[in-house]
Amino acid sequence: MVAYKPQYYPGNSKIAKNRKKYLDPSYKLKKLRTISDDDLVKLMGHRVPGEAYKSVHPPLEEMGEPACPIRELVEPTPGAKAGDRIRYIQFTDSVYFTPLTPYMRAWMGHTRYRGVDIGVLSGRVPLEARERDLEKVAKELVETEIFDPARCGIRGATVHGHSLRLDENGMMFDALRRFVFDKKTGEVVYVKDQIGVPLDKPISVGKPIKEEELREMTSEYRVDGVPFREDKEMVEFVQRLHMLRTEAGFDPNKVKGI
């Protein structure tokens, strides 16, 4: 039997290749910026830097867990071992050539990280995890190529903006104006945390990625970029999926040759 090699995603366009790349955990995401651990903690707003993690149960090794084959198979994450509470980070990704779309962000989270719970909406993607695990994951989500400071937002609530036009500085709309464009430095600066509480000091998340670079990095099909209809493999893949689901729902015996 030939060893299974995951393809991660169908399609043969540039967009499909980017999608495959981001979903493939063996691909190392390029680091583009550095955000200090303390600044990241401040941006998320769940605890004060240096404060101990709050816990919701004692460490697992003190709990005397029952015999369970699943527990033996699955190594708990550090946050689970310690009994951390579950907290979140949430992103809004603009429709204008951002590296990740919501489904890509969610699927990527599932292929790359353990112990995360991710939801997908059109305008936001919440990721929840044990707090110390979350901070580790969040670091990669903000520091690497999958985050554009101007067109991706870290937003706990009032996420409105993914489908709106961009402002005169190329920034995604944010009713709370958590982030602003600093014309002097050319960098995007957060002045409020993700839920909208003002920060003591602004936190820079770096310069926006240039549009021409975003167009190369994006996982969004767009008619003014790479049109979906030109990726015939993609279109036919979805049509086949739909046909198989329909026929199986009507009469599973009709489905042949999968």
Place this chain on the structure above:
Amino acid sequence: MATEKKMFLEALRKKFKESPEEKYTKFYIYEGWKQSKRKKEFVEWGTKLAKERGIPFYNPEMHLGGIPLGQRVLMPYRLSQTDIYCEGDDLHFINNAAMQQMWHDIRRTVIVGLDAAHMVLQKRLGKEVTPETVNHYLEVLNHALPGAAVIQEHMVETHPGLVSDSYVKVFTGDDELADEIDKRFLIDINKEFPADQAAQLKAAVGKRIYQVLRMPTIVAMTCDGGTMSRWSAMQISMSMVNAYKLMAGEAAIGEFAFAAKHAEVIEMGTLMPWRRARGPNEPGGVPLGYLVDICQASRVKPEDPTWVALEAISMGAVLYDQFWFGSYMSGGVGFTQYATCTYTDNVLDDFCYYGADYVKKKYGGFGKAKPSWDLIKDIATEVTLYGLEQYERFPALMETHFGGSQRAAVVAAGAGVAVSLATGNSTAGINGWYLSQLLHKEEMGRLGFYGYDQQDQCGSANSFSYRSDEGLPFNLRGVNYPNYALNVGHQSAHTGIVQAAHSGRGDAWTTNPLIKIAFADKDLKFDFTHPRLCFGKGALREFMPAGERSLIIPSR
């Protein structure tokens, strides 16, 4: 479709006062709620009433801890295929008397056959039933139905000024009988429908005769849908006793009551599972096919089946999304913002006419092609990609439908309506909808919200299923169908998918001919022939509803 012919462009230009193709704009400069005439009115009233009642009230500064609504353009909305522009607030059913009346007119209607009662009268009681006795009975019932006494002494009654919208009419498929019914009581099929539709309807009804009863709007406002068949049955039974000189209380009267309450009754909404805690004649029980038949667009403009479907869609949006999901099921006020996408700004109209043109050119017209995989794939894919590309070509359009669920509903509605038009088969249409959802999700990498997407992930599998716990012919589905119980934002379009299949074929009705005829009634307050125009009048505060209480309250 060439850019200059896009149906939505005019509305986009008025909404934003910028080129719809411009990708960049300015935010945070609009003075929040002060940019909106309606919000300013709300503030004025809220301030005044807070003083009067001594309890804090409407105050936009409460929004986001002092960041009010209106950091972006608070855009107006155009009622599609009308010249009416209004603010979003004007399309909330609380602020729109026409929307309220649409629902009240549906809820306060029951249809009750007369044949069982006539059989009891003739065979069991030996009474003669003639057109004259029927006319007399109808006159008695038009006195009694709004809430008046007919056989007892010293009764309380309702004030006619409060219940003048309550009446009974009848219809039959028998032209000879219809000729002998007093015209004041008759829904005349020949007069209300085009000849070909009238012939279809009369053949379906045959020689039977049905009453259409409208309970007072004020009853619909203060009681529930289950009240209607009780109210009508009581007044029918009392009127029978009066009109045919019967003994009050003999066993045969129980049969009138049984016929009027159960055996001959058609409610507009079916009973729902007990966990919904609702009676019959509530929005959640109205099947898609019934709502489509309640809509009367098909008899006034049958030559444009796409327009007919779009009119039905607007009723689905208001009834299912705004009333049912947005209020009965969820509470709160947010769903209006979402639901307006299918009947405003000519967006769905553009997508549907694009699909209709595609079908005409490629498949030779409407209802001419058999459903097949090749057809469903072809039409649903083409219309879906066309719709998505419009959002990408026109950033103002993307901003108008700023929620993914709005875009998903509108794009898939275009695809489903087009497949329905081509095949005359609503189940094929809904299958096209589900293909559209899957294509949309992969194209944009996003769709709606969790609850929206879930139902579309499993929709392909249940679209052709007929097993009782997972499938149903599409016309009979609705929010009472298990997988659609929280199908927010879908049902308006689903209404159009049913309508398009039948209007494309030239059918006079889709699911129940009796319901189609019952709403072909000029005396209804809401205009079911032009629902979008009527909603627009409601938004402009030009619609006069029934159920007003000015007679019994202090004057202002």
